[in-house]
Amino acid sequence: MNDMGTRSGDGTVGKALDVLDQVAGHGRPMRFAEVLAASPLPKATLYRLLQTLVNQGMLRLDAETGAYSPGLRLVRLAHMAWARSSLAPIARPFLDELSKDVCETIHLAQLDRGQVLYVDKRNARQPIEMFSGAGKVGPGYCTGVGKAMLAHLPDDERAAALPLQAFHAHTGHTITSAEALEAELAEIRAAGIAFDREEHEPGIICIAAPILSPGGRVMGALSITTSTDRRSLEDLATLKPRMIATAARIAEAASAWQFPDRTET
Structure with a gap:
């Protein structure tokens, strides 16, 4: 390449x-x-x-x-691809509801060759300046949505995605090796959620949940993002049940329409 x-x-x-x-x-x-x-x-x-x-x-x-x-x-x-292949149109009402309830920034993302493609975003009532935005591509290894998706890939797909990570130290909290990332991904699989602990941008934290099909296939991920000036990681952790429930509702709606599980022929 x-x-x-x-x-x-x-x-x-x-x-x-x-x-x-x-x-x-x-x-x-x-x-x-x-x-x-x-x-x-x-x-x-x-x-x-x-x-x-x-x-x-x-x-x-x-x-x-x-x-x-x-x-x-x-x-x-691009518009047709967004409408037909993106989770965004399906997830829109669920993002709106979650954004209204938690009053923080909501991200919806999908995985593209090991990297994060942000497909939708809801700003908080008091927006925070940050990198992410619909249509932008971000790193997988140091974002909450990226880690949530990487953690739930099949072993062979995850093994192929890890060498695509840059492991650049954006902050002092960034994971900078495949070994350290693998260890955290195992914890994420067990917990069902991921965190961004100021790993991509100083002062920016998030909680993220994968959006999985009934068969466990990764369709995307959802996050609630805020700043350390407004909330702590402990505060975000209390939102875990709401995150998982919202991700499940999006997955259910998506599976019924355009993201059916692959079946053996």
Whole structure:
């Protein structure tokens, strides 16, 4: 796999998707020189891929500024994927109810190649500045939702996900080795919940619960997030029954619609 994430053998399609990721995830339109500076691709190859993505409506080129941004086709596909593959539409009423009851930030996440994809968020009445937001990708090893999902993966999938973790020390509380993470994941499986103990951002803590299908398959995770100025980890622990109950209700609704368990054929 190269620096941009393409697996060997993915060819032109993989390279084009990497370029698409680069531009769409930048946060603002990018000029060609900016894309080139961050890309391992030769100039001619990159230009050709950008032109193809523009022609296909996946990217838009502003004729006046010369900058690339997500195209309408990409936006439309993203919306359809969110509606059909994300837990967010199913979980919306349960998130609203939980947010109203606890008055804290609620996150809904799914796992993507060992990393956390935040698919929905409810802000507290008094929002706290933090990294997470719907559509953002965060680390699995040092977030409550990430650990809750990793803990409940089948052994082979968990073994494949651990090498994908960066184990960068974001704070003094961050887990920085696969061995330490494995030990905590075992505790999480036994407890049914996970905590973020200021592991990703200083002053930010959370309690998280996995969303599991009736057969135990990981569909996502739910968290209540706050700051150490407002609550303690002990305070959050008292919310465990509510977390588990809400996760179960989301799982029930999701299993009945678009996340059925796989069956043997």
